Amino acid sequence: MILCVGIFLNLYTVTFAEEVAILKSADITAYSEAITAFTSALPSAFQVTGEYNLQGDMAKGRILSRRIRASNAKIVLAVGLKAALAAKLEILDIPVIFCLVLDPEKNGLPTANMVGLSLDVPFRQQLQSLHNLAPKASRIGVLFDPKKTNEMHSQLLHDAKTLGIKIVSEEVHQEQDVAFALNALKDHIDALWLLPDSTVLTENTLDFLLSTTLEAKIPVVGFSAGLVRSGAVVGVYFHSVDIGKQAAQLTQQLTGQRSSSLLGTIIPPERVHQSINQKSARYLNLSPSPDVLRLFDERF
DSSP: OHHHHHHHHHHHHHHHSEEEEEEESSOOHHHHHHHHHHHHHOOTTEEEEEEEEOTTOHHHHHHHHHHHHTTTOSEEEEESHHHHHHHHHHOOSSOEEEESOSSTGGGTOOOTTEEEEOOOOOHHHHHHHHHHHOTTOOEEEEEEOHHHHHHHHHHHHHHHHHTTOEEEEEEOSSGGGHHHHHHHHGGGOSEEEOOOOTTTSOTTTHHHHHHHHHHTTOOEEESSHHHHHHTOSEEEEOOHHHHHHHHHHHHHHHTSTTHHHHTTEEEOOSOOEEEEOHHHHHHTTOOOOHHHHTTOSEEO
16 A cells, blocks of 8 residues: 555656756757756756757747747746747746846846846956955956947946956957957056957967966966866856756746746856866966965866
8 A cells, every 4th residue: 555655646746747848059068067957956846848959040949939838838948048039039928947148138138937047257256266366466457349248348347446456458359359459468467357258269369368378477367167277377157057956946936936026037146166277376476375275166
């Protein structure tokens, strides 16, 4: 009888679990990591019943979104910009969680039935990471394309001013401008700040930026583990796995009393990682104390 009851309860849980659909923009490693973490951390009251791949095609995304809307899905996870935009256009009456989307506000996100997970790490926190390692760095150089990262640059200016740090900026309008802009900056700065700007950072410019700054003994602040591994001395960032786990936690909240306060908002990442490239630090004659090293949870 106990065995029968156990089987019944399991069947009951599966049968009455809330259905969750996943819509992803493309086959990208970061997306897959977030989805795997999301599925693993999903509360037992929910069950993923469908995963749909736009493969980079917005028209296909709208068709898949309509299919999701016609299903029994109670929550939708949209991973990547195109998935979020397709959901925005077609899924109007089901709560949607979107993640791994750059500049959501620029793309009209979130709408009233959506909640987003931000990719932005507060600049104040990143500035603090640099200050911990190089407290005398008071002039920070920034290269940016105003068409792509003007808002981020403005926020950095604001946060730096409150901390008494001077930002020395150079605009870059095409990849070919990077070398000239960096050479114009390097004698007037104590550190270089890298923004996620696709005009500034390309396959052709990254090695130049890192090698030139190292040669000039200028610390570089990155925004990913990959940049720190490549030579940036510090970085503050999130992991896709953490974003997936946080999205899973949101599913429970979206079916509870807090749902109305969450929808239409963008939530900051719960967990942020700080890393240091110890080889770069030594080359730059930066000698962090054991207490400072402990502030960095990832060391390369």
